[in-house]
Amino acid sequence: NAGVMQNPRHLVRRRGQEARLRCSPMKGHSHVYWYRQLPEEGLKFMVYLQKENIIDESGMPKERFSAEFPKEGPSILRIQQVVRGDSAAYFCASSPPGGVTQYFGPGTRLLVL
Amino acid sequence: KNEVEQSPQNLTAQEGEFITINCSYSVGISALHWLQQHPGGGIVSLFMLSSGKKKHGRLIATINIQEKHSSLHITASHPRDSAVYICAVGGGGADGLTFGKGTHLIIQP
Numbered sequence: 001n002a003g004v005m006q007n008p009r010h011l012v013r014r015r016g017q018e019a020r021l022r023c024s025p026m027k028g029h030s031h032v033y034w035y036r037q038l039p040e041e042g043l044k045f046m047v048y049l050q051k052e053n054i055i056d057e058s059g060m061p062k063e064r065f066s067a068e069f070p071k072e073g074p075s076i077l078r079i080q081q082v083v084r085g086d087s088a089a090y091f092c093a094s095s096p097p098g099g100v101t102q103y104f105g106p107g108t109r110l111l112v113l
Numbered sequence: 114k115n116e117v118e119q120s121p122q123n124l125t126a127q128e129g130e131f132i133t134i135n136c137s138y139s140v141g142i143s144a145l146h147w148l149q150q151h152p153g154g155g156i157v158s159l160f161m162l163s164s165g166k167k168k169h170g171r172l173i174a175t176i177n178i179q180e181k182h183s184s185l186h187i188t189a190s191h192p193r194d195s196a197v198y199i200c201a202v203g204g205g206g207a208d209g210l211t212f213g214k215g216t217h218l219i220i221q222p
Contacts, residue, residue, distance in 0.1 A: 100161060
């Protein structure tokens with residue numbers, strides 16, 4: 001059973017471009033979480049999704065950021081018109097239905113030039 | 114909103130020493146997680162606790178729900194234990210975690 005997969009592992013974008021980060025949860029996991037780790041800061045919750053539903057997006061910036069978890073395929077975190085302050089490591093985690101333990105992916109390191 | 118405090122922020126110790134990292138939180142929870150993050154690397158979940166004590170190899174984690182406090186212990190520490198150790202709490206069900214700032218641990222040979 002493969003673990004949580006994220007791609008790309010590293011992403012470089014110029015200011016104003018779009019960034020798309022993908023997360024494939026572990027097999028059988030229907031809950032996906034996105035977290036952000038800014039340089040020299042701790043991890044912060046962004047959004048919690050189940051298949052086709054956003055359950056809690058209280059940690060998402062109000063503008064430019066969106067997330068989805070379609071019925072088929074990976075979860076996508078999308079950042080439009082990136083700015084330098086978006087440079088961070090973005091981690092995805094997944095858990096099974098009714099589960100509390102979250103399994104983390106390796107992260108995507110986004111660098112905005 | 115839960116506040117999660119870890120101590121110490123930084124810890125340097127000699128190989129073989131017994132290590133303790135502490136975590137306190139402000140609001141009652143259903144589960145507490147200890148995570149390990151290596152430099153430039155991903156995050157590994159070490160423990161998920163809701164009560165009592167768990168042991169895995171040289172790692173021991175304890176939690177006191179009444180005092181809202183947890184500790185992570187490393188026995189016979191080794192340089193490969195050098196990493197950032199992060200405490201995270203969840204309110205219940207399958208909601209997002211709230212993280213401490215992490216403890217930077219360096220074990221010198």
